């Protein structure tokens with residue numbers, strides 16, 4: 146019996162694979178010829194690939210940016226590559242990226258979402274990969290009320306409070322991560338006693354508070370902190386373009402389950418993710434139903450939805466009251482539960498590691514540039530002498546131009562989302578005489594732009610002077626339009642990072658305080674080389690620093706006293722706010 150079944154299966158395999166492959170080649174050829182209007186218009190230049198696979202074998206899919214930078218240098222502002230049947234156009238100058246992703250934003254605000262990561266692992270609900278469509282507008286509008294330029298100022302109180310805890314944690318930490326031996330986990334897991342965990346507690350804590358009104362009050366054994374990073378670490382790998390054949394070869398998506406092991410694996414990942422994002426939502430809903438009023442985006446959203454008569458809204462997507470589609474410019478409707486859970490999860494993902502990595506990278510570059518570090522400390526000392534008995538704060542921002550220049554130079558020199566998040570062309574287009582067909586994945590190559598010597602002379606050098614004018618405040622100069630933009634770490638146009646204001650506020654408050662209160666050092670032989678890609682940075686969509694040792698020594702007993710006092714004060718604030726006090 147098993148023989149017969151086996152033969153049946155083999156025949157089926159053969160037929161399914163061959164016919165789907167044939168069909169997809171026909172579809173592909175048809176798609177290439179579709180735009181008769183543009184026949185004769187050349188495609189952008191690019192490296193020659195091989196049949197079917199295209200350029201897939203020329204790129205390390207988990208670390209594509211060095212090769213993409215090399216191609217940018219060879220082909221110029223725009224080049225084309227093919228990953229399987231996925232056509233990609235890569236924009237390597239600020240001018241090209243601004244023109245397409247900002248000025249032609251009606252065409253280029255879609256997302257090229259990786260099939261396995263978005264459709265299977267995320268069940269189509271991850272905000273960052275939603276197309277330029279109705280559901281995305283609903284989500285973006287809802288978030289704008291919390292993290293937009295005006296509302297995000299309300300979050301500063303919590304950022305200020307949590308940064309006091311961070312200072313206290315680093316004070317206690319001292320040189321622990323230099324003395325002890327720490328080994329990073331295979332998927333980037335950070336040991337709980339390493340100083341990276343202190344930074345992560347802060348960044349995840351402020352976003353968890355913003356989304357769910359909860360705190361991360363422990364470094365060791367917190368139920369969510371490390372799981373959030375595990376989910377993120379996994380996701381940055383599965384979403385890397387080229388990681389799954391089924392992303393590049395849509396034909397493979399038609400294969401039945403028994404021939405598609407990646408699908409089974411991805412569905413398991415979805416269940417694993419929902420065990421975190423879904424559980425957080427369910428806990429929040431239970432609290433809400435029991436009549437306890439929590440602050441935060443999700444509790445507030447659930448309350449508003451219930452007031453609109455939609456207390457329970459199971460499933461994914463939005464409760465559509467308007468037709469979906471690119472012509473629909475409204476944002477009416479409510480997020481259903483799964484979209485809400487994933488949106489909150491997306492915030493935790495988007496806001497945690499990006500900001501933590503920038504803080505860690507800043508420290509790495511400052512340790513390599515002791516003059517810049519010394520100058521930053523002198524500036525902070527002058528503005529906030531320890532005799533004032535307080536930590537630096539928001540009102541000092543304008544008088545700390547060198548510190549902000551150092552932060553901006555960190556974002557330029559090593560942007561965490563190093564090749565941005567891929568956009569998609571939602572219509573045929575022509576740029577500089579080159580044809581870009583509808584459906585093309587369009588990458589704003591942040592790394593190539595930041596390494597453009599005509600824009601940033603000596604681009605590998607860490608030079609805060611690029612941003613610094615003596616006696617003048619340094620402008621953050623972020624924002625979705627290209628006017629006034631001077632670095633591209635937060636992306637472009639309508640998909641511009643919605644959390645940039647929150648991110649900049651965190652970078653400012655944490656790093657200014659750190660410079661004020663603590664001397665940082667690292668044994669020279671153990672200081673990572675930022676140019677050594679493999680040793681220093683993790684793989685994946687957001688390559689972040691691998692752990693490295695650093696010692697934090699308080700600058701004087703007077704500084705220590707201020708840190709201890711503000712920490713004790715904030716414990717009282719937590720109690721007044723009904724939030725968990727810190728456990729150490």
Ligand code: HEM
Nearest residue numbers: 273495496499500562566634635636637640642643644648
């Ligand atoms: C240093 C820290 C951060 C960096 C470098 C960064 C960078 C980026 C980039 C490059 C994008 C894609 C932009 C594009 O498609 O052109 C993005 C999207 C996004 N970021 Fe950030 N981000 C940071 C922190 C944050 C924070 C703190 C939050 C919120 C808590 C956040 C929320 C988002 C959201 C919601 C999107 C998706 C926007 C959309 O698809 O419409 N980010 N970010």
